[in-house]
Amino acid sequence: MSEMPVGQLIRWGSLFDHAPATIRVTAGRLMKQGLLESTDRGIYRIGQVGKALQETAAAWISILDRIGAWDGQWLCVHTSHLGRTDKTAVRTRERAFRLMGFEQLVAGLWCRPANLVEPASVSLNRLIALGLERGAVLLHMQGADMCADVDAHRLWLR
Structure with missing residues (x-):
């Protein structure tokens, strides 16, 4: 229908x-x-956002086909400049990150292992379709050397 x-x-x-x-x-x-x-x-x-959610949920069926070997690279999205006063925008942004497997490493920096076979630009377009603001900054990092009390790996070991 x-x-x-x-x-x-x-x-x-x-x-x-x-x-x-x-x-x-x-x-x-x-x-x-x-x-x-x-x-x-x-x-x-x-609506358009609803269609993006529907497509994302449908893609979970074949997620194993979209995952490749992880070589230690990371996809990170910087958002601290986007602000947090618009609560609806923040909820929408965070929902997009959760649906795409991102976790917040530190305030304003969302990360996930770069283990998808799709290019990083496709992941960014998916995030935008799910409601991430276009002003977000995508970073594709080779390694994540950080201070001792921040461990990106711990985000996926829950």
């Missing part, structure tokens, strides 16, 4: 005891986030 009337969403919401007003407010919020878009009054379909 590519489009759905709000009435159907309300009927589904009632199965979980959600009030019609709650469904309408939520649809409005999802539209602001780009997860939904309206094609006509009271008719919704998945």
